[in-house]
Amino acid sequence: MRKKRIAILGSTGSIGVNTLRVIAAYPERFEAVALTALNSVKELDRQIRQFRPKYVAVGQQHVAVLKKAHARLKVLDVAQDLAQIVTSADIDIVIIAMTGAAALDPFLAAVRAGKTVAPANKEALVMAGDILMAEARKYGATVIPVDSEQSAIFQCLQGRDMKDVHLVHLTASGGALRDVPRSRHDKLSVRQILAHPRWKMGAKITVDSATLMNKGFEVIEARRLFAVAAEKIKVVVHPEAIVHSMVEFTDGSILAQLGVTDMRLPIQYALTYPERLSTGTTRLDFAKLGTLTFEEPDLRKFPSLQLAYDVLERDGLAPAVLNAADEVAVEAFLGGRIRFTQIYAVVERTVAAHMKGSECRKVGIDQIRQADVWARQRATEEIERL
Ligand SMILES: NC(=O)c1ccc[n+]([C@@H]2O[C@H](COP(=O)([O-])OP(=O)(O)OC[C@H]3O[C@@H](n4cnc5c(N)ncnc54)[C@H](OP(=O)(O)O)[C@@H]3O)[C@@H](O)[C@H]2O)c1
Numbered sequence: 001m002r003k004k005r006i007a008i009l010g011s012t013g014s015i016g017v018n019t020l021r022v023i024a025a026y027p028e029r030f031e032a033v034a035l036t037a038l039n040s041v042k043e044l045d046r047q048i049r050q051f052r053p054k055y056v057a058v059g060q061q062h063v064a065v066l067k068k069a070h071a072r073l074k075v076l077d078v079a080q081d082l083a084q085i086v087t088s089a090d091i092d093i094v095i096i097a098m099t100g101a102a103a104l105d106p107f108l109a110a111v112r113a114g115k116t117v118a119p120a121n122k123e124a125l126v127m128a129g130d131i132l133m134a135e136a137r138k139y140g141a142t143v144i145p146v147d148s149e150q151s152a153i154f155q156c157l158q159g160r161d162m163k164d165v166h167l168v169h170l171t172a173s174g175g176a177l178r179d180v181p182r183s184r185h186d187k188l189s190v191r192q193i194l195a196h197p198r199w200k201m202g203a204k205i206t207v208d209s210a211t212l213m214n215k216g217f218e219v220i221e222a223r224r225l226f227a228v229a230a231e232k233i234k235v236v237v238h239p240e241a242i243v244h245s246m247v248e249f250t251d252g253s254i255l256a257q258l259g260v261t262d263m264r265l266p267i268q269y270a271l272t273y274p275e276r277l278s279t280g281t282t283r284l285d286f287a288k289l290g291t292l293t294f295e296e297p298d299l300r301k302f303p304s305l306q307l308a309y310d311v312l313e314r315d316g317l318a319p320a321v322l323n324a325a326d327e328v329a330v331e332a333f334l335g336g337r338i339r340f341t342q343i344y345a346v347v348e349r350t351v352a353a354h355m356k357g358s359e360c361r362k363v364g365i366d367q368i369r370q371a372d373v374w375a376r377q378r379a380t381e382e383i384e385r386l
Pocket residue numbers: 009010011012013014015016036037038039040041078096097098099100102120121122123146147148199200201202203204205263
């Protein structure tokens with residue numbers, strides 16, 4: 001069997017490292033052909049020595065260092081050359097494990113090259129999911145989600161007809177602040193917010209989990225990936241994070257995907273799909289688990305989730321604005337420039353300003369890029385006004 005040749009965009013992050021663990025567990029099946037990072041040169045260097053990729057890409061200022069250390073390696077600029085990597089004939093599967101809107105262009109390039117694309121990144125799908133999925137269909141690309149909730153829905157939908165879907169139940173662990181009253185949210189340190197109770201993830205997505213914006217993004221992501229109507233996507237808080245999501249069919253039957261909270265499961269499934277292999281992770285023991293609990297999300301305490309539904313209803317460029325404003329606001333929070341509850345304030349004001357303006361009817365990729373630039377500028381101004 002020929003090895004599957006994999007590009008990991010964002011190999012030094014939480015998803016990237018877990019993808020490499022999966023690859024390392026099956027060296028006879030997978031090969032890491034391209035690895036990329038922004039600034040984590042030391043970790044990237046370690047990965048290069050272990051996995052011997054053909055291509056790497058890194059922030060421009062680090063290119064010379066890596067070239068010097070690895071004379072025969074093709075070292076590229078991560079801001080310019082990701083499209084070149086993902087469209088290369090040497091690549092079968094592109095894992096999009098990098099954060100943020102920067103993933104949009106390589107995602108688009110990969111689907112246009114007809115690759116198998118496995119996005120953990122949700123920002124690109126929020127911004128331009130309809131275009132990405134339409135291009136995937138047009139160019140015969142396969143999109144297999146890695147985000148655990150979307151992977152769960154994808155698995156529950158295998159062999160099903162979308163017309164039979166009554167509801168998608170998107171589970172949310174509730175984030176670090178589920179049991180913390182809103183009045184205390186601004187008193188918590190960045191470090192406390194980053195201590196997610198269930199998943200060990202990068203800083204941006206952990207903050208988004210605490211505001212529930214992450215779940216809002218996932219509602220939009222599910223709408224794009226599975227073409228399911230927004231009113232059919234229901235969020236339910238499930239603190240144990242064992243049920244990764246469910247699909248309810250017209251007859252009342254519900255299929256759920258369950259598993260331990262280990263990202264290697266959805267990552268490996270995307271790499272082996274439709275086959276399944278052992279992951280070496282611990283297995284669920286229902287008797288030990290005892291109880292699984294579910295509750296309504298508290299939209300007053302976490303208004304970001306409702307904002308995402310409102311944005312999806314407006315659609316057009318609004319999701320791209322939501323995403324860009326959130327990226328700017330979360331970065332400001334992580335940098336200690338705004339308080340936790342001000343993340344929502346900045347995002348909501350930016351989205352409101354967009355919605356007040358006249359809506360552009362044509363939503364092409366260029367309009368999305370312009371909306372992204374506009375929203376970043378506006379969110380920065382909103383931060384200055386606070
Ligand atoms: N972690 C999870 O469990 C999880 C679950 C579901 C979905 N996701 C999604 O997966 C994506 C990655 O999450 P993560 O938790 O793995 O993030 P992370 O740990 O912060 O890693 C991000 C990776 O992307 C690279 N990167 C950051 N900005 C970049 C840019 N502008 N251009 C190119 N590369 C860039 C980073 O490089 P450096 O190391 O050099 O900074 C790093 O390799 C996010 O979109 C997130 O929403 C993550």
